């Protein structure tokens with residue numbers, strides 16, 4: 001795998017870091033996510049909130065159903081899930097909506113945009129019992145040709161979008177390109193760049209920037225006539241992300257539940273990710289007419305959603321309590337993950353503007 005990736009990069013005379021990620025993560029033959037295998041879960045490389053158990057999907061289902069109920073109960077609505085992996089979250093959300101509201105269930109189309117054929121196959125097989133409400137598409141295009149009101153959701157999608165690596169050198173920003181060094185191994189080479197990042201940064205400061213939020217969000221937004229975009233991920237508002245003390249950025253690799261920092265250690269065989277700049281995301285959404293209407297730690301967001309269920313005695317069994325603790329406790333996933341909601345044609349609440357430094 002490594003040899004083939006090195007040959008591809010050598011043939012191109014070096015590539016910017018996002019192009020390296022496109023190959024290492026998404027190349028149809030060589031990419032980490034394209035390969036057969038289980039990347040997510042106990043036997044994989046990393047856990048996500050979805051792997052914790054069905055409670056995550058049940059709580060999100062309540063939020064999405066709440067949107068449907070307070071927005072005129074449209075006779076046809078859509079939940080779009082981006083990057084649905086093996087369909088586990090889709091099954092958890094669909095089962096809860098079917099249980100809670102027959103009219104919402106009957107009006108629903110659960111669409112999955114999944115570029116990888118292997119995962120489309122897994123999703124269709126796993127979701128067979130819920131197939132009456134399901135649509136699995138290769139990309140956003142087919143779904144956007146028939147937009148509906150509703151909700152688009154992505155769990156740990158934004159951190160998987162390719163990013164640029166930049167470094168302050170001689171008082172100016174340089175972009176790090178991936179080259180094949182003299183000894184035949186992959187290396188980083190700084191080249192001057194016009195990629196913008198305002199502020200004063202010390203020499204050697206290295207970080208990441210994404211320039212693909214606008215394109216990604218506009219593909220997602222095109223699938224909805226009106227509605228809500230919801231993303232859960234690890235990340236920060238810009239001031240915390242680009243704190244001068246975070247001088248080596250947030251790039252991480254994950255393999256067999258071990259985190260690393262060398263993106264060239266096992267190309268095509270490890271996940272390579274970086275945190276999300278939620279301020280930048282909110283600005284990109286603003287250009288499409290969406291405003292951030294919630295931005296909370298996962299702990300507080302899910303605790304708020306869980307309140308009615310807790311009061312109704314629906315969370316008393318030990319398994320559900322354990323899932324709730326893992327999803328919300330600050331020492332587990334509760335503080336590291338944030339959830340942002342973006343609503344079309346809405347005002348930005350003052351507290352959200354403050355937390356996102358907008």
Ligand SMILES: C[S@@+](CC[C@H](N)C(=O)[O-])C[C@H]1O[C@@H](n2cnc3c(N)ncnc32)[C@H](O)[C@@H]1O
Pocket residue numbers: 033040048049050051082083084085113114115116154155156157160161
């Ligand atoms: C970290 S995994 C998360 C999987 C799943 N949502 C979960 O939480 O278990 C990231 C996923 O994002 C998917 N992905 C990245 N970019 C995408 C895009 N533009 N459209 C759809 N899926 C994408 C990848 O294929 C990968 O399956």
